[in-house]
Amino acid sequence: MPATSIALATDPLLRFILRRADDALVLGHRLSEWCGHAPMLEEDMALANIALDLLGQARALYAYAGVVEGAGHDEDAYAYLRDPADYLNLLLVEQPNGDFARTIVRVWLYSAFMDLWWQRMTASKDAQLAAIAARAVKEVAYHLRHAAAWVVRLGDGTPESHQRAQAGLALLWPYAGEMLTSEPDEAALIAAGVACDPETLRAPWLGRVKAVAAEAGISLPTTPFSQQGGRRGHHGEAMGHLLAELQYMQRTYPAAQW
Protein backbone atom coordinates (compact mmCIF):
# COMPACT_ATOMS: atom_id res chain seq x y z
CA MET A 1 0.00 0.00 0.00
CA PRO A 2 1.48 3.38 -0.91
CA ALA A 3 2.21 5.79 1.90
CA THR A 4 -0.44 8.47 2.17
CA SER A 5 0.55 12.09 1.59
CA ILE A 6 0.20 14.42 4.55
CA ALA A 7 -1.98 17.55 4.49
CA LEU A 8 -0.39 20.78 5.64
CA ALA A 9 -1.81 23.39 7.99
CA THR A 10 -1.83 26.95 6.59
CA ASP A 11 -0.09 28.51 9.60
CA PRO A 12 2.22 31.28 8.27
CA LEU A 13 5.15 30.33 10.53
CA LEU A 14 4.90 26.70 9.42
CA ARG A 15 4.91 27.74 5.76
CA PHE A 16 7.76 30.18 6.32
CA ILE A 17 9.88 27.40 7.83
CA LEU A 18 8.92 24.80 5.21
CA ARG A 19 9.81 27.17 2.35
CA ARG A 20 13.41 27.42 3.57
CA ALA A 21 13.61 23.75 4.56
CA ASP A 22 12.40 22.75 1.08
CA ASP A 23 15.02 25.02 -0.56
CA ALA A 24 17.75 23.23 1.39
CA LEU A 25 16.32 19.76 0.79
CA VAL A 26 15.85 20.19 -2.96
CA LEU A 27 19.20 21.88 -3.61
CA GLY A 28 20.85 19.26 -1.38
CA HIS A 29 19.20 16.56 -3.49
CA ARG A 30 20.35 18.18 -6.73
CA LEU A 31 23.94 18.41 -5.47
CA SER A 32 23.86 14.81 -4.29
CA GLU A 33 23.15 13.81 -7.90
CA TRP A 34 26.78 14.75 -8.61
CA CYS A 35 28.10 12.15 -6.17
CA GLY A 36 30.42 9.91 -8.19
CA HIS A 37 30.08 12.09 -11.32
CA ALA A 38 31.90 15.34 -10.54
CA PRO A 39 34.73 16.39 -12.87
CA MET A 40 37.37 15.67 -10.21
CA LEU A 41 37.58 13.88 -6.88
CA GLU A 42 37.93 17.06 -4.82
CA GLU A 43 34.78 18.49 -6.35
CA ASP A 44 32.92 15.24 -5.83
CA MET A 45 33.66 15.57 -2.12
CA ALA A 46 32.93 19.30 -2.09
CA LEU A 47 29.49 18.99 -3.69
CA ALA A 48 28.59 16.03 -1.47
CA ASN A 49 29.73 17.97 1.61
CA ILE A 50 27.64 20.99 0.65
CA ALA A 51 24.68 18.68 0.00
CA LEU A 52 25.15 17.17 3.45
CA ASP A 53 25.18 20.58 5.13
CA LEU A 54 22.00 21.55 3.28
CA LEU A 55 20.33 18.29 4.24
CA GLY A 56 21.28 18.94 7.86
CA GLN A 57 19.82 22.44 7.69
CA ALA A 58 16.63 21.01 6.16
CA ARG A 59 16.37 18.44 8.97
CA ALA A 60 16.70 21.07 11.68
CA LEU A 61 14.03 23.20 10.01
CA TYR A 62 11.67 20.24 9.40
CA ALA A 63 12.05 19.13 13.01
CA TYR A 64 11.08 22.63 14.14
CA ALA A 65 8.21 22.73 11.61
CA GLY A 66 6.89 19.59 13.30
CA VAL A 67 6.89 21.36 16.66
CA VAL A 68 5.20 24.46 15.21
CA GLU A 69 2.53 22.47 13.39
CA GLY A 70 1.90 20.14 16.32
CA ALA A 71 0.26 17.52 14.11
CA GLY A 72 2.74 14.76 14.84
CA HIS A 73 4.71 15.09 11.58
CA ASP A 74 8.39 14.25 11.78
CA GLU A 75 11.23 15.24 9.44
CA ASP A 76 10.62 12.29 7.13
CA ALA A 77 6.90 13.06 6.79
CA TYR A 78 7.71 16.55 5.49
CA ALA A 79 10.57 15.43 3.28
CA TYR A 80 8.95 12.36 1.75
CA LEU A 81 5.20 12.43 2.13
CA ARG A 82 3.97 15.55 0.42
CA ASP A 83 2.54 15.97 -3.05
CA PRO A 84 4.47 18.26 -5.43
CA ALA A 85 2.15 21.24 -4.94
CA ASP A 86 2.82 21.12 -1.18
CA TYR A 87 6.56 21.70 -1.65
CA LEU A 88 7.30 25.40 -1.27
CA ASN A 89 10.88 25.66 -2.54
CA LEU A 90 12.23 28.22 -4.98
CA LEU A 91 12.05 27.32 -8.67
CA LEU A 92 15.79 28.11 -8.77
CA VAL A 93 16.77 25.07 -6.71
CA GLU A 94 14.63 22.53 -8.55
CA GLN A 95 16.11 23.24 -12.01
CA PRO A 96 18.16 20.33 -13.35
CA ASN A 97 21.89 20.53 -12.62
CA GLY A 98 23.02 20.93 -16.22
CA ASP A 99 26.80 20.97 -16.49
CA PHE A 100 29.28 21.63 -13.67
CA ALA A 101 29.40 25.37 -14.43
CA ARG A 102 25.63 25.76 -14.15
CA THR A 103 25.63 23.76 -10.92
CA ILE A 104 28.32 26.01 -9.43
CA VAL A 105 26.59 29.19 -10.61
CA ARG A 106 23.42 28.09 -8.81
CA VAL A 107 25.26 27.34 -5.54
CA TRP A 108 26.89 30.76 -5.86
CA LEU A 109 23.64 32.71 -6.49
CA TYR A 110 21.82 30.86 -3.70
CA SER A 111 24.65 30.99 -1.15
CA ALA A 112 25.36 34.67 -1.79
CA PHE A 113 21.76 35.30 -0.75
CA MET A 114 21.49 32.74 2.05
CA ASP A 115 24.70 33.96 3.66
CA LEU A 116 23.04 37.37 4.10
CA TRP A 117 19.73 35.78 5.05
CA TRP A 118 21.08 33.46 7.76
CA GLN A 119 23.16 36.32 9.18
CA ARG A 120 19.96 38.30 9.64
CA MET A 121 18.10 35.27 10.99
CA THR A 122 20.60 34.89 13.84
CA ALA A 123 18.78 37.91 15.31
CA SER A 124 15.30 36.40 14.80
CA LYS A 125 12.88 36.89 17.69
CA ASP A 126 12.19 33.17 17.35
CA ALA A 127 14.87 31.53 19.52
CA GLN A 128 14.86 28.21 17.67
CA LEU A 129 15.21 29.81 14.24
CA ALA A 130 18.01 31.99 15.60
CA ALA A 131 19.77 28.88 16.94
CA ILE A 132 19.47 27.05 13.61
CA ALA A 133 20.76 30.19 11.87
CA ALA A 134 23.80 30.44 14.15
CA ARG A 135 25.05 27.12 12.87
CA ALA A 136 23.90 27.43 9.26
CA VAL A 137 25.56 30.82 8.83
CA LYS A 138 29.00 29.27 9.31
CA GLU A 139 28.28 26.56 6.76
CA VAL A 140 26.85 28.79 4.06
CA ALA A 141 29.78 31.19 4.32
CA TYR A 142 32.02 28.27 3.40
CA HIS A 143 29.76 27.22 0.49
CA LEU A 144 29.78 30.77 -0.83
CA ARG A 145 33.55 31.04 -0.64
CA HIS A 146 33.92 27.78 -2.55
CA ALA A 147 31.32 28.54 -5.25
CA ALA A 148 32.47 32.13 -5.80
CA ALA A 149 36.08 30.98 -6.22
CA TRP A 150 34.91 28.47 -8.85
CA VAL A 151 32.84 31.09 -10.69
CA VAL A 152 36.01 33.18 -11.01
CA ARG A 153 38.07 30.19 -12.16
CA LEU A 154 35.48 29.21 -14.76
CA GLY A 155 34.65 32.70 -15.97
CA ASP A 156 38.30 33.70 -16.12
CA GLY A 157 39.45 30.30 -17.41
CA THR A 158 39.32 28.92 -20.94
CA PRO A 159 36.88 30.12 -23.64
CA GLU A 160 34.96 26.87 -23.03
CA SER A 161 34.64 27.32 -19.25
CA HIS A 162 33.81 31.01 -19.69
CA GLN A 163 31.06 30.21 -22.16
CA ARG A 164 29.60 27.55 -19.87
CA ALA A 165 29.60 29.81 -16.80
CA GLN A 166 27.97 32.60 -18.81
CA ALA A 167 25.37 30.22 -20.27
CA GLY A 168 24.56 28.79 -16.83
CA LEU A 169 24.07 32.27 -15.43
CA ALA A 170 21.83 33.26 -18.36
CA LEU A 171 19.66 30.20 -17.82
CA LEU A 172 19.33 30.57 -14.03
CA TRP A 173 19.04 34.35 -13.80
CA PRO A 174 15.26 34.59 -14.42
CA TYR A 175 14.73 32.27 -11.43
CA ALA A 176 17.02 34.15 -9.03
CA GLY A 177 14.58 36.95 -8.21
CA GLU A 178 12.19 34.66 -6.33
CA MET A 179 14.68 34.60 -3.42
CA LEU A 180 14.39 38.35 -3.04
CA THR A 181 10.65 38.58 -2.52
CA SER A 182 8.47 37.65 0.44
CA GLU A 183 5.04 36.06 0.33
CA PRO A 184 1.96 37.97 1.56
CA ASP A 185 1.49 35.59 4.49
CA GLU A 186 4.99 36.46 5.75
CA ALA A 187 4.25 40.15 6.41
CA ALA A 188 3.21 39.66 10.04
CA LEU A 189 6.27 37.47 10.74
CA ILE A 190 8.53 40.14 9.24
CA ALA A 191 6.84 42.86 11.29
CA ALA A 192 7.31 40.78 14.44
CA GLY A 193 11.04 40.31 13.79
CA VAL A 194 10.64 36.53 13.42
CA ALA A 195 11.35 36.52 9.68
CA CYS A 196 13.83 38.53 7.69
CA ASP A 197 12.44 40.61 4.81
CA PRO A 198 14.33 39.33 1.75
CA GLU A 199 13.56 42.57 -0.10
CA THR A 200 16.05 44.36 2.19
CA LEU A 201 18.77 41.95 1.02
CA ARG A 202 18.22 42.67 -2.68
CA ALA A 203 20.81 45.45 -2.96
CA PRO A 204 23.54 43.76 -0.89
CA TRP A 205 23.00 40.49 -2.78
CA LEU A 206 23.19 42.23 -6.14
CA GLY A 207 26.34 44.05 -5.01
CA ARG A 208 28.04 40.79 -4.07
CA VAL A 209 27.02 39.03 -7.25
CA LYS A 210 28.18 41.94 -9.38
CA ALA A 211 31.60 41.99 -7.69
CA VAL A 212 32.24 38.28 -8.30
CA ALA A 213 30.91 38.45 -11.87
CA ALA A 214 33.25 41.36 -12.58
CA GLU A 215 36.22 39.40 -11.24
CA ALA A 216 35.15 36.38 -13.30
CA GLY A 217 34.73 38.47 -16.44
CA ILE A 218 31.16 37.35 -16.96
CA SER A 219 28.27 39.75 -17.44
CA LEU A 220 25.07 39.74 -15.43
CA PRO A 221 22.04 39.15 -17.67
CA THR A 222 19.69 42.04 -18.25
CA THR A 223 16.67 39.73 -18.46
CA PRO A 224 14.00 40.28 -15.79
CA PHE A 225 13.40 37.96 -12.83
CA SER A 226 10.42 36.49 -14.64
CA GLN A 227 10.10 33.03 -13.08
CA GLN A 228 8.43 32.49 -9.73
CA GLY A 229 5.71 30.41 -8.11
CA GLY A 230 7.60 27.72 -6.23
CA ARG A 231 6.90 29.44 -2.92
CA ARG A 232 3.19 28.77 -3.55
CA GLY A 233 3.65 25.24 -4.80
CA HIS A 234 3.63 26.00 -8.53
CA HIS A 235 6.49 23.91 -9.84
CA GLY A 236 7.95 22.98 -13.19
CA GLU A 237 8.18 19.58 -14.78
CA ALA A 238 11.61 18.90 -13.29
CA MET A 239 10.20 18.90 -9.76
CA GLY A 240 7.99 15.88 -10.38
CA HIS A 241 10.91 13.84 -11.64
CA LEU A 242 13.04 14.95 -8.70
CA LEU A 243 10.37 13.95 -6.18
CA ALA A 244 9.78 10.62 -7.88
CA GLU A 245 13.38 9.75 -7.12
CA LEU A 246 13.50 11.43 -3.70
CA GLN A 247 10.30 9.79 -2.44
CA TYR A 248 10.62 6.42 -4.11
CA MET A 249 11.75 4.44 -1.08
CA GLN A 250 9.22 5.86 1.40
CA ARG A 251 6.37 5.53 -1.07
CA THR A 252 7.29 1.95 -1.91
CA TYR A 253 8.12 0.83 1.62
CA PRO A 254 6.10 3.13 3.91
CA ALA A 255 7.84 4.02 7.17
CA ALA A 256 10.97 2.12 6.10
CA GLN A 257 13.95 2.85 8.35
CA TRP A 258 17.56 1.73 8.33
Place this chain on the structure above:
Amino acid sequence: MVSNLAHDKARAIAEAVPDPELPVLTLGDLGIIRDVAASGTGVEVTITPTYSGCPAMNTMGMDISLALAEAGFGPVRIKTTLSPAWTTDWISAEGRAKLQAFGIAPPGPRGNDAPVACPLCGSTNTGEISHFGSTACKALWRCLACREPFDHFKCH
Protein backbone atom coordinates in the same frame (compact mmCIF):
# COMPACT_ATOMS: atom_id res chain seq x y z
CA MET B 1 19.10 10.20 46.01
CA VAL B 2 21.86 10.54 43.47
CA SER B 3 25.23 11.61 44.72
CA ASN B 4 27.55 14.07 43.02
CA LEU B 5 29.75 11.06 42.53
CA ALA B 6 27.18 9.48 40.18
CA HIS B 7 27.00 12.74 38.24
CA ASP B 8 30.76 12.92 37.94
CA LYS B 9 31.02 9.27 36.96
CA ALA B 10 28.31 9.59 34.29
CA ARG B 11 29.95 12.70 32.89
CA ALA B 12 33.37 11.02 32.80
CA ILE B 13 31.92 8.02 30.95
CA ALA B 14 30.13 10.21 28.38
CA GLU B 15 33.22 12.35 27.83
CA ALA B 16 35.46 9.32 27.36
CA VAL B 17 33.39 7.99 24.41
CA PRO B 18 35.54 8.13 21.25
CA ASP B 19 34.43 10.17 18.24
CA PRO B 20 33.16 7.65 15.63
CA GLU B 21 35.00 9.30 12.73
CA LEU B 22 38.07 10.57 14.58
CA PRO B 23 38.61 7.89 17.22
CA VAL B 24 41.75 9.59 18.56
CA LEU B 25 39.43 12.23 20.01
CA THR B 26 36.96 11.68 22.80
CA LEU B 27 33.62 13.47 22.75
CA GLY B 28 34.95 15.41 25.76
CA ASP B 29 37.94 16.56 23.67
CA LEU B 30 35.60 17.56 20.85
CA GLY B 31 33.61 19.74 23.23
CA ILE B 32 30.11 18.62 22.22
CA ILE B 33 28.92 17.50 25.67
CA ARG B 34 27.05 20.38 27.29
CA ASP B 35 25.52 18.69 30.30
CA VAL B 36 25.16 15.32 31.99
CA ALA B 37 22.37 15.06 34.55
CA ALA B 38 22.01 11.81 36.49
CA SER B 39 18.84 11.34 38.49
CA GLY B 40 17.01 8.44 40.12
CA THR B 41 15.20 7.79 36.85
CA GLY B 42 18.17 7.80 34.50
CA VAL B 43 20.70 10.05 32.80
CA GLU B 44 20.09 12.94 30.44
CA VAL B 45 23.03 13.92 28.24
CA THR B 46 22.84 17.20 26.35
CA ILE B 47 25.01 17.48 23.25
CA THR B 48 25.60 20.22 20.68
CA PRO B 49 25.83 19.05 17.06
CA THR B 50 28.93 20.03 15.14
CA TYR B 51 27.82 20.37 11.52
CA SER B 52 24.13 20.44 10.52
CA GLY B 53 24.49 17.35 8.39
CA CYS B 54 27.23 15.49 10.24
CA PRO B 55 26.26 11.82 9.88
CA ALA B 56 28.27 10.95 13.00
CA MET B 57 25.83 12.74 15.35
CA ASN B 58 23.37 9.82 15.57
CA THR B 59 26.22 7.40 16.20
CA MET B 60 27.61 9.65 18.94
CA GLY B 61 24.26 9.60 20.74
CA MET B 62 24.04 5.81 20.47
CA ASP B 63 27.64 5.34 21.65
CA ILE B 64 27.02 7.54 24.70
CA SER B 65 23.84 5.62 25.55
CA LEU B 66 25.63 2.31 25.19
CA ALA B 67 28.63 3.33 27.31
CA LEU B 68 26.39 4.61 30.12
CA ALA B 69 24.15 1.53 29.98
CA GLU B 70 27.19 -0.74 30.22
CA ALA B 71 28.26 1.14 33.36
CA GLY B 72 24.87 0.51 34.91
CA PHE B 73 23.26 3.87 34.18
CA GLY B 74 19.91 3.91 32.52
CA PRO B 75 17.68 4.71 30.89
CA VAL B 76 19.70 7.30 28.94
CA ARG B 77 18.14 10.23 27.11
CA ILE B 78 20.14 12.20 24.55
CA LYS B 79 19.04 15.81 24.23
CA THR B 80 20.30 18.02 21.41
CA THR B 81 20.73 21.74 21.89
CA LEU B 82 21.60 24.07 19.02
CA SER B 83 22.36 27.23 20.93
CA PRO B 84 25.03 28.36 21.45
CA ALA B 85 26.34 26.84 18.23
CA TRP B 86 29.34 24.53 18.49
CA THR B 87 32.67 26.01 17.48
CA THR B 88 36.10 24.48 17.03
CA ASP B 89 37.23 26.80 19.84
CA TRP B 90 35.59 24.24 22.17
CA ILE B 91 38.06 21.50 21.20
CA SER B 92 40.30 21.00 24.22
CA ALA B 93 44.05 21.63 24.22
CA GLU B 94 44.53 17.91 24.74
CA GLY B 95 42.23 17.23 21.76
CA ARG B 96 44.30 19.55 19.57
CA ALA B 97 47.49 17.76 20.58
CA LYS B 98 45.89 14.39 19.77
CA LEU B 99 44.78 15.60 16.33
CA GLN B 100 48.27 16.88 15.63
CA ALA B 101 49.85 13.57 16.69
CA PHE B 102 47.33 11.71 14.49
CA GLY B 103 48.41 13.71 11.43
CA ILE B 104 45.50 16.16 11.31
CA ALA B 105 46.38 19.85 11.58
CA PRO B 106 44.18 21.22 14.39
CA PRO B 107 41.99 24.30 13.83
CA GLY B 108 43.36 27.68 14.79
CA PRO B 109 41.35 30.08 16.93
CA ARG B 110 38.33 31.60 15.16
CA GLY B 111 38.87 34.94 13.50
CA ASN B 112 42.62 34.45 13.37
CA ASP B 113 44.21 33.58 10.04
CA ALA B 114 47.27 31.93 11.58
CA PRO B 115 49.29 29.83 9.13
CA VAL B 116 48.49 26.10 9.13
CA ALA B 117 51.48 24.05 10.21
CA CYS B 118 52.16 20.67 8.64
CA PRO B 119 51.38 18.03 11.30
CA LEU B 120 54.21 15.87 9.97
CA CYS B 121 57.20 18.20 9.69
CA GLY B 122 55.92 21.37 11.36
CA SER B 123 56.57 23.65 8.37
CA THR B 124 54.11 26.49 7.81
CA ASN B 125 54.96 26.45 4.09
CA THR B 126 51.60 24.80 3.34
CA GLY B 127 48.71 25.27 0.94
CA GLU B 128 45.08 24.26 0.62
CA ILE B 129 44.29 21.67 -2.07
CA SER B 130 40.55 21.55 -1.51
CA HIS B 131 38.09 23.41 0.73
CA PHE B 132 36.38 20.12 1.46
CA GLY B 133 37.84 16.85 2.72
CA SER B 134 36.75 13.34 3.62
CA THR B 135 34.37 14.59 6.33
CA ALA B 136 32.41 17.82 6.85
CA CYS B 137 34.91 19.04 9.44
CA LYS B 138 38.10 18.70 7.38
CA ALA B 139 39.80 20.34 4.40
CA LEU B 140 42.58 18.85 2.29
CA TRP B 141 45.99 20.53 2.53
CA ARG B 142 49.54 19.81 1.45
CA CYS B 143 52.94 20.65 2.82
CA LEU B 144 55.28 22.35 0.36
CA ALA B 145 58.31 21.50 2.49
CA CYS B 146 57.96 17.74 3.07
CA ARG B 147 55.53 17.36 0.11
CA GLU B 148 53.03 15.30 2.10
CA PRO B 149 49.26 15.87 1.87
CA PHE B 150 47.38 16.18 5.16
CA ASP B 151 43.93 16.84 6.61
CA HIS B 152 43.21 20.14 8.31
CA PHE B 153 40.40 20.36 10.85
CA LYS B 154 38.56 23.43 9.57
CA CYS B 155 38.10 26.40 11.82
CA HIS B 156 34.33 26.53 12.43
